[in-house]
Amino acid sequence: MTITAAVSGASGYAGGEVLRLLARHPEVQIGAITAHSNAGQKLGSLQPHLHALAERELVDTTAENLAGHDVVFLALPHGSSGAIAAQLSPDTLVIDAGADHRLESAAAWEEFYGSDHAGTWPYGLPELPGARAALAGARRVAVPGCYPTSAQLALVPGFAAGVLQTDDVVIVAASGTSGAGKSLKPHLLGSEVMGGMSPYGVGGVHRHTPEIEQGLSRVAGSEVRVSFTPTLAPMARGILTTATAKAAPGLSPAQIRAAWEEAYADEPFVHLLPAGQWPATKSVIGSNHAHLQVAVDERVGRVIVVAAIDNLTKGTAGGAVQSMNIALGIEEMTGLTAEGIAP
Numbered sequence: 001m002t003i004t005a006a007v008s009g010a011s012g013y014a015g016g017e018v019l020r021l022l023a024r025h026p027e028v029q030i031g032a033i034t035a036h037s038n039a040g041q042k043l044g045s046l047q048p049h050l051h052a053l054a055e056r057e058l059v060d061t062t063a064e065n066l067a068g069h070d071v072v073f074l075a076l077p078h079g080s081s082g083a084i085a086a087q088l089s090p091d092t093l094v095i096d097a098g099a100d101h102r103l104e105s106a107a108a109w110e111e112f113y114g115s116d117h118a119g120t121w122p123y124g125l126p127e128l129p130g131a132r133a134a135l136a137g138a139r140r141v142a143v144p145g146c147y148p149t150s151a152q153l154a155l156v157p158g159f160a161a162g163v164l165q166t167d168d169v170v171i172v173a174a175s176g177t178s179g180a181g182k183s184l185k186p187h188l189l190g191s192e193v194m195g196g197m198s199p200y201g202v203g204g205v206h207r208h209t210p211e212i213e214q215g216l217s218r219v220a221g222s223e224v225r226v227s228f229t230p231t232l233a234p235m236a237r238g239i240l241t242t243a244t245a246k247a248a249p250g251l252s253p254a255q256i257r258a259a260w261e262e263a264y265a266d267e268p269f270v271h272l273l274p275a276g277q278w279p280a281t282k283s284v285i286g287s288n289h290a291h292l293q294v295a296v297d298e299r300v301g302r303v304i305v306v307a308a309i310d311n312l313t314k315g316t317a318g319g320a321v322q323s324m325n326i327a328l329g330i331e332e333m334t335g336l337t338a339e340g341i342a343p
């Protein structure tokens with residue numbers, strides 16, 4: 001089967017990563033690649049690592065340019081996807097890397113994003129219970145945010161199995177700077193980021209908070225509230241998430257760990273590391289794999305889960321391509337089998 005795919009936001013980090021993966025996908029032919037202020041440029045002048053596509057010209061992000069493809073990837077600033085998706089055929093598989101279609105609650109969207117809600121699409125985190133069935137045959141997919149990918153992979157097995165309590169969930173995550181996109185932001189200047197770490201979006205205001213709560217509440221069967229604090233780390237890629245919650249009473253560490261062992265035993269991209277080995281962003285950079293470790297602090301009765309992903313791969317473009325494969329009935333790992341890069 002040959003699938004034609006258009007990629008919007010191709011001059012950005014997320015669009016560039018989608019192209020990096022699609023360039024090696026055996027079933028995909030890359031069609032239109034679009035941009036905004038960089039329309040008219042050659043891709044090679046903006047994404048020099050994408051050699052095979054270097055001579056391709058970026059065109060404007062219009063429904064006309066994106067039409068006529070089997071798949072359209074939207075890697076646009078949030079708020080931009082709804083309008084363009086509405087102009088694309090319902091038969092086209094549209095995969096939105098942005099936030100517009102992730103939340104079910106219009107009220108939560110309005111509170112955290114401050115604009116009108118564009119709607120809710122099937123959620124592209126295949127490892128969640130029931131997600132693969134919802135993605136199979138779907139023609140619209142909302143790719144999770146990068147922090148929500150790591151936080152949900154870390155905590156969902158514990159809530160699904162009932163080994164975590166829902167009332168005291170704390171998540172602290174460190175992200176590489178590519179998570180913020182390519183556009184100029186003063187707090188991301190090299191001199192601000194190099195050689196140190198700093199928090200941002202503190203105090204329950206980061207817009208990934210409702211997305212994480214939505215996913216955890218769904219599997220827990222009751223409302224889960226989280227305290228989420230993101231931090232910026234002096235690295236280009238990677239997220240290291242540390243999530244903790246109170247253990248349900250009366251369980252041994254082995255019984256608790258079994259929830260993650262069972263949930264991820266057959267998952268091709270999520271790996272519970274052997275006990276005592278800790279996830280590191282360096283082990284997953286450039287790959288669609290997530291590394292996890294679970295420990296129980298018996299002194300305070302808390303479960304600690306650490307997860308590492310590449311924000312641009314499993315956290316965005318890899319999750320998008322994985323979801324595309326499922327939606328179109330292609331073997332799920334196709335185009336995503338690359339190992340990580342280390343050291």
Ligand SMILES: NC(=O)C1=CN([C@@H]2O[C@H](COP(=O)(O)OP(=O)(O)OC[C@H]3O[C@@H](n4cnc5c(N)ncnc54)[C@H](OP(=O)(O)O)[C@@H]3O)[C@@H](O)[C@H]2O)C=CC1
Pocket residue numbers: 008009010011012013014015034035036037038039061074075076077078080097098099144145146178179180181182183311312315316
């Ligand atoms: N970076 C990450 O780790 C993650 C990103 N995402 C999401 O992916 C999307 C893209 O993010 P990212 O690649 O990081 O951002 P970048 O800033 O790196 O890229 C943004 C892209 O969108 C284009 N663009 C900017 N403004 C407009 C507009 N008004 N209309 C159409 N296109 C526009 C830009 O084109 P041009 O350069 O030509 O101006 C560029 O191609 C966002 O929604 C982001 O939240 C999701 C998960 C993780």
Ligand SMILES: CC(=O)N[C@@H](CCC(=O)OP(=O)(O)O)C(=O)O
Pocket residue numbers: 078097098099144145146147175176177178179180181208230232
């Ligand atoms: C380091 C950094 O700034 N990261 C981004 C998250 C990127 C992401 O997942 O964005 P969307 O949900 O908008 O798709 C942030 O905190 O806003």
